[in-house]
Amino acid sequence: MKKRVLGSSGLEVSAIGLGCMGLSFGYGSATDTQSAIKLIRSAVERGITFFDTAEVYGPFLNEEILGQALEPFREEVVIATKFCFQYKDGKPDGLNSNPVHIKDAVNGMLKRLRTDHIDLLYQHRVDPNVPIEDVAGAVKELIAEGKVKYFGLSEASAKTIRRAHSVQAVTALQSEYSLWWREPEKKTFQTLEELGIGFVPYSPLGKGFLTGAIDTTTTFALGDIRNTLPRFTEDARRANEALVDLLGGIADEKNATRAQIALSWLLAQKPWIVPIPGTTKLHRLEENMAASEVELSSEDLYRIQQALNQVDIQGARYTEQQQKQIDD
Numbered sequence: 001m002k003k004r005v006l007g008s009s010g011l012e013v014s015a016i017g018l019g020c021m022g023l024s025f026g027y028g029s030a031t032d033t034q035s036a037i038k039l040i041r042s043a044v045e046r047g048i049t050f051f052d053t054a055e056v057y058g059p060f061l062n063e064e065i066l067g068q069a070l071e072p073f074r075e076e077v078v079i080a081t082k083f084c085f086q087y088k089d090g091k092p093d094g095l096n097s098n099p100v101h102i103k104d105a106v107n108g109m110l111k112r113l114r115t116d117h118i119d120l121l122y123q124h125r126v127d128p129n130v131p132i133e134d135v136a137g138a139v140k141e142l143i144a145e146g147k148v149k150y151f152g153l154s155e156a157s158a159k160t161i162r163r164a165h166s167v168q169a170v171t172a173l174q175s176e177y178s179l180w181w182r183e184p185e186k187k188t189f190q191t192l193e194e195l196g197i198g199f200v201p202y203s204p205l206g207k208g209f210l211t212g213a214i215d216t217t218t219t220f221a222l223g224d225i226r227n228t229l230p231r232f233t234e235d236a237r238r239a240n241e242a243l244v245d246l247l248g249g250i251a252d253e254k255n256a257t258r259a260q261i262a263l264s265w266l267l268a269q270k271p272w273i274v275p276i277p278g279t280t281k282l283h284r285l286e287e288n289m290a291a292s293e294v295e296l297s298s299e300d301l302y303r304i305q306q307a308l309n310q311v312d313i314q315g316a317r318y319t320e321q322q323q324k325q326i327d328d
Helices: 033-045 061-076 099-112 132-145 158-165 183-187 189-195 206-211 234-254 258-269 282-293 298-308 320-324
Strands: 003-005 012-014 050-052 078-083 085-088 091-095 118-123 148-154 170-176 198-202
Touching (some): 061 099, 118 170, 148 158, 158 189, 183 189, 206 234, 234 298, 258 298
Parallel strands (some): 078 118, 118 148
């Protein structure tokens, strides 16, 4: 597996990471613990060194599984996790990025992850009730204590990134980015490049849609977040199949899959981009990893761009209520 460095931080990771959320959260029933551990360890054995989780995935279960899976390989991997929620009766109960809460949250993360440090600690969502300077200051203290190595933000605006970076260097921004959601190009890329910050796209395969495995007849399990997303209504899926068809044509030419083209396109955008596709299946893991070997020429990228200009993606990525938790 090829390696990349997240911005100017010096944090080196595999060119493609593993997003672990779907193993226990967001897409229906949680994967059996032993099966999840086996998949994560298979990823390590195949060269993935970058693993993404969060305390809210479960809650807490995802970090516990990752900690158990990676304990034998701790010095070989980079673990990223996220804080920002408070909990009541074991469920998320609003945002809380109070510095005291951040430090308490990190102590819990360290126990669940079976480690003495977190490589990359993200604020999961910007908390409008806590100045970002206070958040960055709390993480700076955790870095000084050795409990955290690098600081990240998720779904933050350029303005927020700059304010945080002035207190503690931001190593990476994690936000949704893919062939069907390209807003970061307009809103944050210039700031990231200027400040030397890496970018970690989540949902790089459009929550599975860009793989071609989802069509208008697909049904999702109870508890699957796609049941609530405007972009996954039957009408939106029907309209958005044009994008999947486009990927299929290019994939056939390259002897690759749609997923591999979608991921290699992301890798081609900037050298400091590291996507984190998730999966519960070994063959999908291997397929995603192989995307780092797919080379898209400048002509290929131009053709993709020209074709994308003809595709009108339908459906908002989130409901209004969900989007309010992201905008800052």
